[in-house]
Amino acid sequence: MAILSLAGVFSRLTLQVIERHAPRGISTGVVANFKATPYLMAEPLKKKKRVDPAVLKAREERKKKKIEKQIRRLEKNARQLKPIEECEVPLSLLDEKKVRMRSLPAFTAEALESRALLEKQWAAYKRDQYVADVQMLDSIEFSQTKALDELRKESEELYQEAMKIDHRLLPFKRESPLETPALDNYDSPDGDYLDVSKKWE
Numbered sequence: 001m002a003i004l005s006l007a008g009v010f011s012r013l014t015l016q017v018i019e020r021h022a023p024r025g026i027s028t029g030v031v032a033n034f035k036a037t038p039y040l041m042a043e044p045l046k047k048k049k050r051v052d053p054a055v056l057k058a059r060e061e062r063k064k065k066k067i068e069k070q071i072r073r074l075e076k077n078a079r080q081l082k083p084i085e086e087c088e089v090p091l092s093l094l095d096e097k098k099v100r101m102r103s104l105p106a107f108t109a110e111a112l113e114s115r116a117l118l119e120k121q122w123a124a125y126k127r128d129q130y131v132a133d134v135q136m137l138d139s140i141e142f143s144q145t146k147a148l149d150e151l152r153k154e155s156e157e158l159y160q161e162a163m164k165i166d167h168r169l170l171p172f173k174r175e176s177p178l179e180t181p182a183l184d185n186y187d188s189p190d191g192d193y194l195d196v197s198k199k200w201e
Contacts, residue, residue: 084197085197085198086197148162148163
């Protein structure tokens with residue numbers, strides 16, 4: 001009886017030793033039976049072949065040239081503008097260019113002289129207008145500064161109130177003088193525009 005119990009302990013010890021030092025392909029889940037795990041099919045790493053630095057440099061140069069070629073192709077296509085039919089002159093008009101050319105009469109000396117005189121008068125008028133505007137603004141600014149200085153001498157509180165921004169003056173509108181006089185009974189267009197250009201996608 002004692003021998004049987006000793007055999008049981010001995011067999012358990014040997015199994016524990018086998019469990020601890022079992023190779024990688026063996027698993028001992030249950031004490032009584034051994035199971036083999038599937039093969040991992042591992043291979044030793046391949047040794048890297050030594051490549052000549054000149055070959056590596058040539059490969060990099062080829063890659064670099066390929067990328068540069070693609071960039072040049074993209075830049076070349078980027079410079080091509082989409083055609084706009086409205087801006088292209090029809091071929092029929094180009095053929096009729098010589099027929100449609102007008103020979104304008106040459107200006108006489110009197111006409112050229114009157115034009116030059118008108119331009120000088122207009123320039124003098126605009127200069128006088130500019131000088132008058134600047135003088136008016138200077139006088140207004142001087143009067144405003146003088147009034148604010150006098151107000152500050154009287155009361156600092158009133159001066160601070162006067163220096164505050166009046167937000168009610170912001171929606172201020174006025175019609176400025178025009179370069180040319182306005183035309184009477186002129187019906188201005190609505191500005192409607194029908195876009196008939198083709199879409200290029």
